[in-house]
Amino acid sequence: MCPDLLDPEIIKQDFPIFKRRVYGKRLIYLDNAATTQKPRQVIEAMREFYQDYNANIHRGVYRLSVEATEAFENARKKVAKFINAKESEIIFTKNATEALNLVAYSWGLNNLREGDHILLTEMEHHSNIVPWQLISKYTKAKIDYISIDKEGLLVDDEVDRLMEKRPKIVSITHVSNVLGTINNVKKIVEHAHKIGAITVVDAAQSVPHMQVDVQEIGCDFLAFSGHKALGPLGVGVLYGKRDLLEDMNPFLGGGDMISRVWLENSEWNELPWKFEAGTSSIADVIGLGAAVDYLNSIGISRIRKHEIKLTKYALETLSEISDLKIYGTNNLEQRGAVISFNLANIHPHDLATILDEEGIALRAGHHCAMPLMNKLGVAATARASFYLYNAESDVDALVEGLNKARRIFKL
Amino acid sequence: MSSEIYRDMILDYYRHPRNYGSIEDAEIKVQESNPLCGDDIELYIKFDEEKNVKDIKFKGRGCAISVASASLMTELLKGKKLDDLLSFSKKDLLEALGIETLGLNPVRIKCALLPYKALKIGVYSHIGKKLSEEEKHILDYESESQQD
Numbered sequence: 001m002c003p004d005l006l007d008p009e010i011i012k013q014d015f016p017i018f019k020r021r022v023y024g025k026r027l028i029y030l031d032n033a034a035t036t037q038k039p040r041q042v043i044e045a046m047r048e049f050y051q052d053y054n055a056n057i058h059r060g061v062y063r064l065s066v067e068a069t070e071a072f073e074n075a076r077k078k079v080a081k082f083i084n085a086k087e088s089e090i091i092f093t094k095n096a097t098e099a100l101n102l103v104a105y106s107w108g109l110n111n112l113r114e115g116d117h118i119l120l121t122e123m124e125h126h127s128n129i130v131p132w133q134l135i136s137k138y139t140k141a142k143i144d145y146i147s148i149d150k151e152g153l154l155v156d157d158e159v160d161r162l163m164e165k166r167p168k169i170v171s172i173t174h175v176s177n178v179l180g181t182i183n184n185v186k187k188i189v190e191h192a193h194k195i196g197a198i199t200v201v202d203a204a205q206s207v208p209h210m211q212v213d214v215q216e217i218g219c220d221f222l223a224f225s226g227h228k229a230l231g232p233l234g235v236g237v238l239y240g241k242r243d244l245l246e247d248m249n250p251f252l253g254g255g256d257m258i259s260r261v262w263l264e265n266s267e268w269n270e271l272p273w274k275f276e277a278g279t280s281s282i283a284d285v286i287g288l289g290a291a292v293d294y295l296n297s298i299g300i301s302r303i304r305k306h307e308i309k310l311t312k313y314a315l316e317t318l319s320e321i322s323d324l325k326i327y328g329t330n331n332l333e334q335r336g337a338v339i340s341f342n343l344a345n346i347h348p349h350d351l352a353t354i355l356d357e358e359g360i361a362l363r364a365g366h367h368c369a370m371p372l373m374n375k376l377g378v379a380a381t382a383r384a385s386f387y388l389y390n391a392e393s394d395v396d397a398l399v400e401g402l403n404k405a406r407r408i409f410k411l
Numbered sequence: 412m413s414s415e416i417y418r419d420m421i422l423d424y425y426r427h428p429r430n431y432g433s434i435e436d437a438e439i440k441v442q443e444s445n446p447l448c449g450d451d452i453e454l455y456i457k458f459d460e461e462k463n464v465k466d467i468k469f470k471g472r473g474c475a476i477s478v479a480s481a482s483l484m485t486e487l488l489k490g491k492k493l494d495d496l497l498s499f500s501k502k503d504l505l506e507a508l509g510i511e512t513l514g515l516n517p518v519r520i521k522c523a524l525l526p527y528k529a530l531k532i533g534v535y536s537h538i539g540k541k542l543s544e545e546e547k548h549i550l551d552y553e554s555e556s557q558q559d
Contacts, residue, residue, distance in 0.1 A: 350474045
């Protein structure tokens with residue numbers, strides 16, 4: 001077998017959850033855009049922390065605390081290296097949403113005012129829309145949205161037109177969680193920087209699946225979550241350029257983010273701790289470090305190759321089902337491993353119920369992207385999203401399940 | 412098995428919804444939605460002089476379960492007294508739909524209860540009782556049958 005290709009059946013052995021049965025059937029997990037399953041190595045790293053050296057970090061002088069601090073900061077090193085950033089530029093949050101809110105509040109609130117523009121796209125997740133709506137309310141800055149075409153790609157002319165309004169900040173998703181569209185963030189960041197805008201990339205759907213290099217993209221901020229990248233729930237990451245982070249006010253106040261506190265005021269801690277108020281989710285951060293190790297051991301480019309192959313197979317086999325409408329582009333270079341679809345007029349919730357019975361975990365709903373649903377003219381879609389442990393046999397099971405749904409609904 | 416819910420009766424009520432539409436001069440007009448899946452229902456009830464349901468209609472978009480449920484509910488309630496609408500329970504609706512014993516998961520039970528929630532909010536507001544957020548919550552989350 002070509003060493004370049006992944007064998008999902010071997011990968012699956014690292015994930016204890018695949019031993020379980022769902023209604024007596026094997027688990028076919030196709031909801032990776034929502035959260036991913038955890039390899040033994042991640043679960044083990046967290047168990048070790050709680051069992052062997054559970055202690056609070058940074059302030060303790062005793063052995064356990066030193067070990068915990070080392071493991072915590074070591075995870076930061078791993079994450080920094082993973083996206084080619086400096087350690088001081090990696091801030092741990094509770095999730096990608098909090099990371100985006102951090103930028104919206106700490107940067108947006110202090111730098112935006114009436115007459116300013118914020119530039120987003122129509123394909124954003126609510127987490128990259130709602131924080132800006134809140135900031136827009138406080139600052140009276142106006143939000144513009146780059147529209148998408150029928151294929152689910154950003155319209156280049158619209159990018160140019162809206163950049164002419166000289167937005168102060170441009171915040172865009174790297175990969176759409178609904179359409180799978182991979183946006184050319186590097187190009188948009190370059191354009192935005194030419195007009196002096198600050199740039200934010202929502203990389204929640206890209207970092208787990210493809211090589212993401214913040215130096216290469218050139219963005220000012222980039223956010224992602226750990227749990228979509230085989231890591232535990234409860235930890236997200238914000239990358240930010242050092243000079244910008246230094247100029248910003250803290251997002252949350254509390255312990256750990258200060259260097260000195262008086263009754264009247266406080267001095268902020270150094271980066272990145274200035275933005276990490278209170279006790280962090282230490283075990284989760286350590287677990288994320290283990291997830292990064294795991295991804296590195298497999299190789300992120302191999303994962304991407306595997307996903308392209310699987311997405312190609314899925315697009316081909318799904319398109320053979322009549323009355324099935326797939327959203328997004330067919331160009332595999334511009335598409336992540338996410339396939340949203342509708343089958344005739346069967347409501348996605350009904351589809352998901354029928355597929356559930358076959359052990360297939362598939363998402364149905366608006367995927368936290370209601371403006372995009374409106375644009376597509378649907379209330380909801382069904383969505384299959386793949387990862388390294390998915391195989392062609394999972395796609396085959398999906399197709400079979402959809403054919404069962406056709407029979408039940410007498411199509 | 413939960414796909415048993417999609418038997419002919421349910422599919423028929425879904426494909427050919429009874430009492431579909433709106434009533435211009437309805438005494439009760441209420442709109443409810445399920446933000447989870449974007450399902451949306453409008454319910455209209457018109458009473459006669461004796462406070463019996465003279466006409467009841469619904470419209471909206473939703474999954475087979477919520478549409479069939481709304482469709483069946485309107486059929487059950489036509490001609491009923493206002494008091495009957497107040498005493499109409501989750502159990503009554505779920506039993507009529509035949510989904511009480513199917514082991515349908517709570518998310519989908521919520522679909523079935525969307526029209527019920529609209530009914531209760533509409534009727535309560537008609538008699539001048541405003542439901543608190545907590546009471547609304549109970550309407551759609553507690554799937555066990557209970558007297559309202």
